[in-house]
Amino acid sequence: MSPVLSVRELVVSFTTRDGPVTAVAGVSFDVGRGEVLGLVGESGSGKSVTGLAVLGLIDPPGQITRGSIRLEGEELVGRPEDELRRLRGRRLAMIFQDPMNTLNPVLRIDTQMIEAIWAHERVSEKAARDRACRALMQVGIPSPEERLRAYPHQFSGGMRQRVAIATALLHRPAVLIADEPTTALDVTIQSQILSEVQQLCEESGTAMVWITHDLSVIAGLADRVAVMYAGRIVETGSVADTLEHPLHPYTAGLIGSVPSRNRRGEPLAQIPGMTPSLANLPPGCPFAPRCSYATATCRGIMPDAVEIQAGRNVRCHYPLGVVAPEAA
Ligand SMILES: Nc1ncnc2c1ncn2[C@@H]1O[C@H](COP(=O)(O)OP(=O)(O)OP(=O)(O)O)[C@@H](O)[C@H]1O
Numbered sequence: 001m002s003p004v005l006s007v008r009e010l011v012v013s014f015t016t017r018d019g020p021v022t023a024v025a026g027v028s029f030d031v032g033r034g035e036v037l038g039l040v041g042e043s044g045s046g047k048s049v050t051g052l053a054v055l056g057l058i059d060p061p062g063q064i065t066r067g068s069i070r071l072e073g074e075e076l077v078g079r080p081e082d083e084l085r086r087l088r089g090r091r092l093a094m095i096f097q098d099p100m101n102t103l104n105p106v107l108r109i110d111t112q113m114i115e116a117i118w119a120h121e122r123v124s125e126k127a128a129r130d131r132a133c134r135a136l137m138q139v140g141i142p143s144p145e146e147r148l149r150a151y152p153h154q155f156s157g158g159m160r161q162r163v164a165i166a167t168a169l170l171h172r173p174a175v176l177i178a179d180e181p182t183t184a185l186d187v188t189i190q191s192q193i194l195s196e197v198q199q200l201c202e203e204s205g206t207a208m209v210w211i212t213h214d215l216s217v218i219a220g221l222a223d224r225v226a227v228m229y230a231g232r233i234v235e236t237g238s239v240a241d242t243l244e245h246p247l248h249p250y251t252a253g254l255i256g257s258v259p260s261r262n263r264r265g266e267p268l269a270q271i272p273g274m275t276p277s278l279a280n281l282p283p284g285c286p287f288a289p290r291c292s293y294a295t296a297t298c299r300g301i302m303p304d305a306v307e308i309q310a311g312r313n314v315r316c317h318y319p320l321g322v323v324a325p326e327a328a
């Protein structure tokens with residue numbers, strides 16, 4: 001089945017005082033109907049910029065300089081702003097870390113949800129209210145009729161995020177971009193919300209990109225994972241395979257240890273060093289300064305993305321458990 005969202009060789013650059021910065025440097029991924037892709041990486045790796053690009057929300061000094069973003073086969077890059085605005089909220093939806101960015105503090109929840117429905121559909125107030133009520137119920141909000149009359153500040157952080165999610169999913173969007181929506185919440189609540197949203201996406205066929213810096217949040221919940229480092233996806237695969245047998249040393253570092261069947265070294269308790277400055281990337285593999293397996297080849301030549309097996313890609317000269325550095 002063809003993917004709902006297909007991103008190819010996406011490049012996003014910013015003009016800064018220190019010159020141009022390539023925040024996203026050739027990112028490609030697909031998300032299918034009802035599928036959840038976890039987009040994971042440390043701060044500054046380009047996750048949010050990737051999400052914003054899909055939503056058509058890159059504004060100057062940023063710019064999509066290359067690549068393609070297809071929504072159900074239709075190209076989004078280069079579309080006029082008014083067309084993209086119409087798509088947002090209906091076919092493309094988003095949730096961000098702070099739900100107060102999407103919820104209006106001075107309006108009751110019912111007013112906001114009904115307005116969100118009316119922005120794209122002409123239905124009666126009763127039909128809109130019923131839909132809003134059902135949507136709140138689906139995200140686990142008890143007594144939704146009563147809660148609809150409340151204001152955002154009368155909800156806990158987790159409940160507020162659930163309202164934002166319910167609002168984002170009102171139109172059964174084709175794609176939902178969730179940018180660290182639960183980071184501020186307790187880990188148990190994060191997993192609970194992700195599991196509910198995953199179920200909703202599966203039911204409605206929505207393709208979701210769940211952005212997080214914390215691999216443990218998506219463990220067991222997302223279907224596939226894409227790991228980003230310095231503006232590139234360095235590894236993709238099913239969540240189960242990737243967590244069990246990471247191929248990229250950076251992924252292994254994020255997980256916190258290299259699997260024991262890999263005899264190449266001690267477990268990495270944490271990744272040493274800092275994320276590189278994008279304005280000043282080293283030649284070769286951008287992870288080399290922090291990688292305990294780096295060789296002269298790594299420091300000189302940027303590794304290409306290689307498919308190790310169906311659906312598993314890695315951008316490393318010596319994928320863990322596949323190629324030993326000394327053999328190369
Ligand atoms: N408005 C901007 N102007 C200039 N550079 C920017 C701008 N927005 C992003 N960048 C550049 O893009 C890089 C990636 O930013 P992005 O917000 O995508 O990171 P992230 O992976 O979402 O990190 P975090 O986990 O902190 O949210 C930044 O480090 C910065 O160099």
Ligand code: SF4
Binds near residue numbers: 250291316317318
């Ligand atoms: S290419 Fe080399 S430096 Fe980069 S991650 Fe792989 S082993 Fe480490």
Ligand SMILES: [Mg+2]
Binds near residue numbers: 047
């Ligand atoms: Mg971000």
